[in-house]
Amino acid sequence: MSAETMQTVPICCDRCGERSTVDLAPDWALVLRDGQIIAIVCPGCITEEEHLVLEINDATSELDRVTPEEGFVMKPKDGDES
Ligand SMILES: [Zn+2]
Secondary structure, three states, X not given: OOHHHOOOOEEEOOOOOOEEEHHHOOOOEEEEXXXXXXXXEOOOOOOHHHHHHHHHHHHHEEEXXXXXXXXXXXXXXXXXXX
């Protein structure tokens, strides 16, 4: 994996307004509700509660792709289709 394969998508913390890009901010958190991103927060701003919610969401949704046009796109993680 070279850095050139990483998407350079700007993101902005919903709490403190800190700006970064996806490739530079692997620790940033996507706060999800029903598979929809409701907030993007930097590691310094995420709360305990959100951290918990994140772990739950992590079991049901996953990041599908990140593009400059669409931003973060989530997809349900439903394991095997049956
Ligand atoms: Zn922040």
